[in-house]
Amino acid sequence: MATNVTEKGCFEFYEVKSCMADFTSGNGLTFYGDQNYLVCTKELCDEIVWQKMVPPRVNAILTPDSTGSKLILDYVQSYNDLSYRRRPASEILWAMVKANGKRTN
Helix, strand or coil: CCCCHHHHCCCEEEEECCCHHHHCCCCCCCCCCCEEEEECCHHHHHHHHHCCCCCCCCCEEEEECCCCCCEEEEEECCCCCCCCCCCCHHHHHHHHHHHCCCCCC
């Protein structure tokens, strides 16, 4: 049986949150990729971790370095190494094309 080459890719989902109000707003936090990352400030990361609010499908939280020029791995859920992708790659790619830069869930 032939395998679709598209399905061999790895999808990484990134969600950027600027503050706790943004994090708890109910918008976003749609982690359906093979690897899922939350990107936020160091202060917000510390608060989310301290309050045990890290979403279960997040593999890691990334925060900017002191210069703001790159992201660093700040928090890792080591037990969380499974893929959460439930849609085929072709469907995800098609949704990206249809969105044409517009935010969709």
